[in-house]
Amino acid sequence: MTIPELNIRSEDETVIALKDLYRQYGYKPYKMSRFESYELYAENKNFLVSDNVITFTDMTGKLMALRPDVTLSIIKNYKPSDGTQKLFYRENVYRTVKNVNDIREILQVGLECVGDVGLYETCEVLLLAARSLESISEHYIIDISHMGFISGLLSYAKADDKAASDIISCVKCKNTHDIYRICESSGISAEASEKLSEAASLWGSFESVLPVLKNISCCEDTDRAVSELEDIYRQLRAAGCADRFRIDMSVIHDIDYYDRIVFSGFIEGIPVNVLSGGRYDRLLERFRKRSNAVGFAVYLGLIEQYAPGNSEDSAETVIYYDDDSDTERLTRAVGDFTRDNRSISVRRLGKDEKTPDICEEVSGGGIYYINGRELERLC
Amino acid sequence: MLNIALPKGRLGEKVYGIFERAGFGCPSIRENSRKLIFENEETGVRYFWVKPSDVPIYVERGSADIGAAGKDILLEYSPDVYELKDMHIGKCRVCVAAKKNFRDDTERPLRVATKFPNIAKEHYRGKSREIDIIKLNGSIELAPILGLSDVIVDIVETGTTLFENDLEVIEEIVPVSARIIANKSSYKFRHDEIEALLRKTELGDR
Numbered sequence: 001m002t003i004p005e006l007n008i009r010s011e012d013e014t015v016i017a018l019k020d021l022y023r024q025y026g027y028k029p030y031k032m033s034r035f036e037s038y039e040l041y042a043e044n045k046n047f048l049v050s051d052n053v054i055t056f057t058d059m060t061g062k063l064m065a066l067r068p069d070v071t072l073s074i075i076k077n078y079k080p081s082d083g084t085q086k087l088f089y090r091e092n093v094y095r096t097v098k099n100v101n102d103i104r105e106i107l108q109v110g111l112e113c114v115g116d117v118g119l120y121e122t123c124e125v126l127l128l129a130a131r132s133l134e135s136i137s138e139h140y141i142i143d144i145s146h147m148g149f150i151s152g153l154l155s156y157a158k159a160d161d162k163a164a165s166d167i168i169s170c171v172k173c174k175n176t177h178d179i180y181r182i183c184e185s186s187g188i189s190a191e192a193s194e195k196l197s198e199a200a201s202l203w204g205s206f207e208s209v210l211p212v213l214k215n216i217s218c219c220e221d222t223d224r225a226v227s228e229l230e231d232i233y234r235q236l237r238a239a240g241c242a243d244r245f246r247i248d249m250s251v252i253h254d255i256d257y258y259d260r261i262v263f264s265g266f267i268e269g270i271p272v273n274v275l276s277g278g279r280y281d282r283l284l285e286r287f288r289k290r291s292n293a294v295g296f297a298v299y300l301g302l303i304e305q306y307a308p309g310n311s312e313d314s315a316e317t318v319i320y321y322d323d324d325s326d327t328e329r330l331t332r333a334v335g336d337f338t339r340d341n342r343s344i345s346v347r348r349l350g351k352d353e354k355t356p357d358i359c360e361e362v363s364g365g366g367i368y369y370i371n372g373r374e375l376e377r378l379c
Numbered sequence: 380m381l382n383i384a385l386p387k388g389r390l391g392e393k394v395y396g397i398f399e400r401a402g403f404g405c406p407s408i409r410e411n412s413r414k415l416i417f418e419n420e421e422t423g424v425r426y427f428w429v430k431p432s433d434v435p436i437y438v439e440r441g442s443a444d445i446g447a448a449g450k451d452i453l454l455e456y457s458p459d460v461y462e463l464k465d466m467h468i469g470k471c472r473v474c475v476a477a478k479k480n481f482r483d484d485t486e487r488p489l490r491v492a493t494k495f496p497n498i499a500k501e502h503y504r505g506k507s508r509e510i511d512i513i514k515l516n517g518s519i520e521l522a523p524i525l526g527l528s529d530v531i532v533d534i535v536e537t538g539t540t541l542f543e544n545d546l547e548v549i550e551e552i553v554p555v556s557a558r559i560i561a562n563k564s565s566y567k568f569r570h571d572e573i574e575a576l577l578r579k580t581e582l583g584d585r
Binding site for chain 1: 566570
């Protein structure tokens, strides 16, 4: 990947920017415990991004887990009688890494809108997803899909459970060649196979892809999905951010939890998706709560992991000193510079070390040396 | 510049030939040198040779925008990448093979020697057969001959090696061919370049 000039904000700055953004839209902070009963995750394993949950027994012998996900905890505690809740969080989650026996702690910032969720609320969450990535980098894209479209096509194709599961795996990786093979060996019609394959390969703006989806649509479920995507497009256009979205039917989350829109966000230069979200009404049904919900998480930990670090000294001013320097003079110089709001870096020179001749190392503030009791500007 | 990971060996050379004929050549790659990276600014491509099983890693982690990998490698490592084209080259099969006249003793776990433990586990899970995986890195055919395993799960191209060692295919697990894979993020931000390259290579996908 040829990485462009990445201008990605630091993790700390991003957290502050995101919290401000979510507060501006009326979302309230939600703080939770680091541990949850393992039962919660065991019953909803397919909702989790990573398969393995890190468990331990607490003082009473109860099996507990280091939280691998935040949404489940929020939904578990949500009471429909509270009305619509708009919440955001900043939490660490704990996941195992694929193909490596390792555990990762990943900082996640996200939001959930739970309760009476309509078109406006869904699009507000999509807008906030876009603005979240915008606050990290200007080079971002959000892929959006509708779970009803692919599941509608699979019903139309009369795919059995095994074929449906294999086809979904292929759609997720835009593998159209194997979709044809699976359809052929499962007795699925050539017409349905063509539709599934075309849907999997689509990727583009709302304007370019919606007409194609309309052509592929072949049943009530797919018609409903296209109509909802059209409504969303109109809202996002009104919000001025539709150009940041691409329709991509390969974005698929677990069908037991998500049945409507799902989305996934990417930042140029980061090889994995850094944002994931969707409408997960079915999760609430599993908790027997008559409500809807939509939300997303930004994986800040992943951004920090993949973004190239800034190893250069970012201090404006560098002050060198050695054994012959007067440390009181050094302390006074540091005080003077910091009072002027300049960032400084104080470096001790070893016995045979000399001050560097390279002046371009520091931008703006200059390089100094405490020569005995004097503050000498080197460049 | 589009970064392309090619698998070292015959398959990678065939894939490079296809790209070259499509107008994405890089003459320096044909020179006999110890260089690892070859780049052609005019055509906007940069190639690098890597171990075949490492291609999905380079692509998944974005060091390569696209790459060519055998389906066997993709099934074994399940990388989170797009699988955009079947190149219909490097065709072979992942098979279960055993000594001639082998009879499965279902009273005990089946000992399976393989380079592909995940493919083998998945295959036998589907049959609810308990197995004992013996992970080897080469000369898999030796395992049943020396009694290290009952069967092997391995790539079979012509079957000559099996035949010469008194082994035979007892089951085919999956057909294999080379696939073009792409990093998911690169696919969004380098979409036009990737699609143009795929179009020009005119690789039939059916």
